[in-house]
Amino acid sequence: MSDVLTTHNLSKRYRKHVALSQLSFAVPEGSVYGLLGANGAGKTTALKLLMNLHEPTSGEAQVLGVDSRRLQGRHFQQIGYVSENQDQPGWMTMKYLLNYLKPFYPTWDDERAAELVAQFRLPLDRPIKHFSRGMQMKASLASSLAYHPKLLVLDEPFSGLDPLTREELIEALLESEPESSIVVSSHDLADIESFASHIGYLDKGKLEFSEELSSLTARFREMEVTLQEPALPAPWPSHWLRPEASPAVVRFVETHFDPDRTIGEIRLLFRGVTNIEANPMPLRSIFVTLARASQVAA
């Protein structure tokens, strides 16, 4: 499976502020790549660099085999970009927008467009500027899915939307798989978890990890160790995060879980271990753990 998008040491600096540092990751064809991070982590900057809306300070990115700095009009016939910050042509009605965009795309699918409009219950004759925020996102997504893009880039598409609207958007996105590879940035972990196949985590402009969701959830475990004599060992391993100790129990998050190695390591560091529990973590807990660890480190 080839990659539809790769970045290599992609960096962006605004005067003294480093918005993105040495970003390297790849998005395999047909995957849904969730780019996670707190507000200000650099997700939007990364996506704007990929869409050639900004020029990188250094590094490079290949989008559908094209250097992102050379990305221009015709390349967007295969790319869809939906962003919460995008200014839409508000004077156009939905019907006019679809009719206007259609000639730009050789792969435009009238049936798919009609389906999406119906699915999103979008009024065709009302100017887009009179749409609610959720409807505007739906309109933007409908106009981007109607031409079956090879790559769909979504910047915080679910931000501020009600649960029903989110569900509708996600449904439409899932329908567009596998013909479209999707990159979606969000801090809304629950939504990403439900459909992302790959996850990248950005923190203060740096990519902390980038991997398949299944391997990510497999390597994160909330560990609960019951002891006869509670005590935190020193030195504490760096891949064990958020340590908590109560009279007989020590809890922490193992970021590189491997049943044999982790248990062996625990038995080596703690005396009088009576019980070890390894609980799988939802993505939200993983994200919170990493974010807090980052705050502590800072």
Added chain:
Amino acid sequence: MSPSLTTFQQALHVFRKDAREFRLEIAGVLILTLLLILTGVQSWESLQERGGPNSDPGEILGVLLAITWSLLIARVIQAEALPGDRHFWLTRPYSRTSLVLSKALFIAVFLNLPLMFAQAMIVSLDGLPLFSNLGGLLWNQVLITVVLFLPAAAAAVLTRNLAQFVPAAVLTVALMAGPVNEGKVSALGALEWIRSSLGLLVAAGIASAVVWRQYRRRQARTTAFLAVISAFVGIVLFLGFPHSVAFAIQSRLLGSHEGQFAVQLGPAAPQKPNSKTLNRYRQLLKLPLLITGADPQNLHMQSSVVTFKTLAGVTRRARADVEPTPQGWQILTYLDRGFFDSVKNAPVSVKAEYYLTQFGNTRSTDVPLDGTPVYVDQVGQCGTAPNWDQRILVCRSAFRQPRAFFSDRLASSITGRSLQSIVGSYSPFPAFVSVHPVFARTYHLAGEEEKELAPLAPERPVTLNVHDPVAYFRYTMDIPNVRLADYAAPEAPDDGQ
């Protein structure tokens, strides 16, 4: 699967979208253009009834149109704004070439074409020949595009919205003010067109470069910085544009063959007793020029500097003007009082440099006095009109001021004395920058008595002699042993033209 749009098809597609989006604004422009026709037309009959041409026809509408055009250009370009990263078109399959083409097409169709139509209507309804003024009609569109549309487009591609556009446009207008004022501000006199044309060329170059760079690279800050720096350099060069360069260009265009005539200092005119208090700081000198070998009416002189040098080697350089007199020409200059008083009776050498235009190919046309207009070649439609208790000569031409002509019946409106010749711009171009296409000038006519303005029923017709500039050169006159006291003239407000 439908085929991709070609560049031109995409331009048309965007053009249609813009036409729909800005239909109300377009309607506003068309209404103003219609008003320009309705208020700008003045038939010869209505000119007669009014006693002269409308004062500044279309000026207010012209300003209104310029503002409306600029705002419409800004709106249509900012529909796909170039600065910023939020606009939807940036991630859609737009071709930049198509985008530029669509905007250019929009300007041509909704701004240039209606204006051309309005100007053609006004010229025709005013009674001026349209066909022979087609060059002016087209050239005027080029000028309006260079002076207004292109700078407005340059300001628009650097800004995201009207709030940003307006200050940028005001700055652009300020930078453009110099080159645009050809025919109004004329430090170089009839040669001003050279400086203005070069200024406009530079302005067009800068504006085009801004538009090109923005559509190619979308780097608003850098582009704006480069544009402002270039504009300031251009302004410095414009303001410091030397007369000698204008002369060199003009003489190259017209030719500068050796004159078949000589210019000498004439005898001092008898001075009237001067009862006025002497000016304590300066002395006016009038140096008459005797021209032999050429009709003074076929010459136009413009002096740049006069140098006075005493036997002791003391020199003074003074700026000088040259004005026509019934006998020929005279140099007017001022000397500082101290220098003049110390050398006025001593022999002084006078060296005068002036620029001289020689006219030829004189054609004469009689303008009847019954008010019937006559079309005078290269001057335009000329005729007389009653104006209170006098009769005036009115000449109207399309797209530029009437060319140079002379007549013994022209009079100064202030003194009533014969004015003899009218010199316009030497510009070879068929149009000036103007929204209203008709330029009108009125001239007072001298009556039978030299100092009387023509009564309502003058006896003889007005003969206009039109001539073309055929040579342009610099002439230096070096005359030794001049007694300046003989040429001193009282400085009085009623003594000049």
